[in-house]
Amino acid sequence: MSFAGQKRKRPHKHPYLSGNFAPIHQTWPLTPCSYAGTIPQELAGGQYVRNGGNPVSNDDLGRDAHWFDGDGMLSGVSFKRTAEPGKVQPEFVNQFILTDLYLTSVASKNLRTPILPSIATLVNPASTLICICFRIIRALFLVILSHLPGSTHAIKRISVANTALYYHNGRALATCESGPPMRISLPTLDTVGWFNGHQAEGEYSTPQPSAGFGGEGLLSFMREWTTGHPKVDPITNEMVLFHSTFLPPYIHYSVLPAGQEEITRTSKILNAPVPGVSGAKMMHDFGVSRNFTVIMDLPLELDPFNLAKNRPVVSYNSSNPSRFGVFPRMDPTKIRWFETSACCIFHTANSWDYFDRENNVIAVNLLACRLTSATLVFSAGNIAAPQPTRGTVEEVTSKRMPFLSSYDQDFAYISCDNEKHRVRCFDGAPSLEYLDTESTQLLHSSSPPLRDDIEEEQCRLYYFRFNLDNSDTNEITHQYALSAIPFEFPSLHPQREMQSARYIYGCSTSSASSFGAALGRAVKIDVVVKTDVKTLLARGAAKPPRSVTGCVDERSMEEILQSNDPDDPIQPFRMPEGWFAQEPRFVPRATQADYDDSNEDDGYLLFYAFDESQLDSEGECSTDAKSELWILDAKTMKDVVARIHLPQRVPYGLHGNWFDEAQIRGQRGFEEIRSVSV
Template identity: 55%
Template sequence: MSSPGRGKSRAASHPYLAGNFAPVTETWSPTPVTWTGEVPVELLGGMYVRNGGNPATNSDLGREAHWFDGDGMLSGVWFERSSTDPLHVVPHFVNQYILTDVYLSSIENNALRTPILPSIATLVNPLSTLFFIVWRIMRTVLIVILSHCPGSQTAIKRISVANTSILFHDGRALATCESGPPMRVTLPELETVGWFNGSMAEGEPCQEKGTGSKDVPPTLGGTGPLSWMREWTTGHPKVDQTSGELVLFHCSFAPPYVQYSLLPSRDDTAAYSPPHKEIMNAAVPGCTGGKLMHDFGVSKHHTVILDLPLSLTPTNLLKNNPVVLYEPKKPSRFGVFPRYEPASVRWFETTGCCIFHTANTWDEYNHEGQVTAVNLLACRLTSASLVFSAGNIVPPPHPDRADVVKSRPMSFFAKYDDHLDLEDPEKSIMDENTPLLPARTSASSSRAHPPVPISYDDQEQCRLYYYRFAMNSKTSNEITHQFALSAIPFEFPTVSPVIDMMNARYIYGCSTTNESFGAALGKATKIDLIIKMDVRDLLARAHRSPPDQTTGCVDDRTIDQILASTDRRDPIKAFKLPPHHYGQEPRFVPRGSINSTHSDSENFEDEGYLIFYVFNEDQLDNMGQCGANAKSELWVLDAKTMENVVCKIELPTRVPYGLHGNWFSESHIMRQRKVQALRAVPELRHTTKWSRTRSALFRSLG
């Protein structure tokens, strides 16, 4: 165990820095842990890892903090095989900071009192002045310049905190974030190797056997003065499990705004070698500007880029708008193109919305094997409340909202027994000097709970949506189908990797027993329901009785009605966690060997397990804070029945509510590429006159 992050001087009062949202301060090298139940044989030798922001500095910062901020921390459970019996398991827990340039610099320069990067809350807050935003940006620039001066042990070359997701491609585990390229880490130790440039990672041997310098392809971002910006890579790259290809896009503030890359696998274990070479930084023409573009869709033959009315660009400041701006009156645009031909993009338009995560994308063929349509399942939001709520900022009202009803639904962030005590945060008058919204206390207990600003617009929804883009017309671009599969909240989707990018029958995701859409995606951060949707059944119902376009819904039941269902063939099944227990994003692990040519997916597609972290909030104290002994668990749920938790791994510490994880098989761990050097926290040097001067400069920057 170690504790590289600095201790906190007081309990955090920001809602996303309190309770199990609060960062942890200790890191653990692989440590054996105990469990109950029976560990499935499919997990032997593999590892589950989840990424998320865990601020190493100033985690008690007041208003200027956001759930998407924070240094990347990986938390994993490695199911190591027993050294005496390979059919038995010894689970290990491990968590480590990702040693990005920003993290290492913040540890080295402990005179800094606030994070190096501006908080997203600063950039989206309508109350932030132009001067304050510009100062925070210039402060970051000054710190970056100082990091390159003599005497600095860490030069900040990239500003990514790598805190969003993690994936495996071509012998590398890669942590991702929109503000930089992927960062390679090792499995199972979760040690940091270095930035991945599309060809190799820092810390790897310079040349592999049989590779010459002339064979090295262009790197992510390319060359030129804007290359540093154009290597910013989506937090959700897609890996084709059949071909081994990695599909990525890079979104920036400068035209052409979106560039596209495709990296083939050089691993000879791929099912087949595709006939196409890599694509690096190819422009996707037709994008309307710099956008907050978090995810995209990839089928076996097509890619879908999401150009939505949620902009992310400094030019918004020139119009007296926040850097992040949602304009729902503008259309949502979907750019669909063949996987290897981004220049052939076709744009489809519809009503404005937000989409942070796609669930699955697949092609539709005619009898001649030609693609006639591309289908997309995505978690569609009608509000950008998440961006504000996760920064403790009151969301702006939707322009089409109706009057707020008097009987409000319970906030997702409220306890079940204190919803009558909620104050309407929209009535609060806030300015730059106003403190955070005060914590509330339950009517039936003395425990305080930090509130989150919630809007109660009837326009707010967060639903699993189906889109069908017709590709057989050469003269028009038409979305022939667009409607919700269910009325319940649905986010953080996952699908079996053996059927990903194909017509998958089952989609799994997260929901909540609270039916307020006030915090949109934000309310899925405290998850008490894991959902399984039978997409094939729901689309068949839509075919028999078509719902209204855009506003329609196939299954309009409430979550209570779904939970009360006893129909074993119900297309929506829900696993409800025990009271006060909250989960995180699940990942699907297939059971046994699966024949990919099987003609009836109903017999095998849901054969597997859902793995996710769980935290019991009964461990919170009366102020809603976690004690030093609070612990989380890793649960393994039978995905077929959605009823049986087959085992629970008891962790030595807690895992804060975070973002995205992934399952790495024993084969992934064994196939990792060689590493020559690892990143490490810099050792403190002897004090010199220049080091004292540097410390004074950092202290003056705040």
């Protein structure tokens, strides 16, 4: 049975377009909020802002959609000083990031689906070559059309700027892999313009020595594509970035100094090639220590040329190794490659150097959230993930994710063409959320046996040490998990980044032992965790776990929640029943001048929280549903010192950041901001 040319009525909404994942369309200027508790004075004058995808053109809720899709929307709380001494007034603000795609979308009244193909279309193993080519050609046609006379906006860059935010050299920058950073003005969250490595559009124009990110030439637009997670050195204020493309050498590399007048140890690096990368990869993050950079060449491909090989654009091959390229920060030509078992890493927590007695760097350490498969890429698009088999072929099979089991109560069937085993489909692929046990058995019955060496589905805080002391061999001397609990969205004290840190904060769940789809369908974060990595690393040194698959602390989340040990190296904060959190961001209580190692955890975790009792019987949010910003004492991990009541809800999103008062006041001037044409 073919559905071509028909508008199918779908019995269920896409999980990433419903509930508190559903997009919102109302924006707010800075609006005073009520609150409960006491707002710490250390927050006065600063602002917390979180980024995330919020599609504006997705009326057809049956189309492919992915959690990483969507136009960037910023949601922030500014802590305004008042005339009354010691009094702080929180103000909520949310704004769309006015990218080229957003401006074109809102100007095109008849556009029902986004201009760019969904990531779900590209990762779907069941997407046909015709379907993918059609979506890509459609996107190219709309981009070309936007440049014709009469068009309101020209699409010069295809980024939606929906991933994260950083501050560097007087600029707040929103990021996304498909374009350069976009400058944002604080605290209003107005969009200034694209940042090219020299200056941003809308700023006062000054002569520049080069064209900026990408350089010049036909393919320069690809070399502008900048990682969603640049790193800013807290000591030198250098910003380190990489740019991932589909063509050799695949990765380019940039280092931006703190300012033209404050160059301390080097000049600016723009788009230096990184040798030795094996191919086009889905490369979301990397590691940076004070002296070295770690590029992760993992077996997760993102290559449109796979279509010519009859393979998905996004492909994970667990038979290929994970490769880590380590090189001096200012010299990627001296890269050394280290290999180990296949894995996926989307977020690193911290990197730091290890010195000998003569103060020479002899190893580089990396803490990362390590997954044992690429499941999240698929589950975040509501697609059943391929399962690795004995050999190089991957069959499309279903695997129920334990992390989501408590939210996965819907039933389903197996095939769109069979009335007895019917399943909800997106471009022909079985969706993750509606596969029951019988369906799973049916799918597996025709599949080859699974490989014997596959690790259990997990995402854990993981430790690597890359030995640089021996010039003859490249050896990973340490590689094991610090804890068995699920762990993602890491944060730490900003003054400890790129150095040895004691505490790493992140997200977890109390519902299961596996994190297989932790960033996948209907992710529900109900535990915020503080991990004493210094203590766990010491335990690992005293009793080394098994390489690769070993773990220092093997307790489950249930066992940790039951612990009453005040010195437990894992301190969880469990959300109240029905409440769910988003990524926490650590904000220190002490100023930079007052900071020392003894008070590393003296501060607060800021995160958005949502009470799902506001959902109706069909799991949808009412129009008056609201979120809160919680301020948790990071030292005790027990006390919520304040709850800011927001005027509307904030959908579950990606990454946030804290901007202090000095940063907001120190922003560079600009001549104009972007606006929506009426």
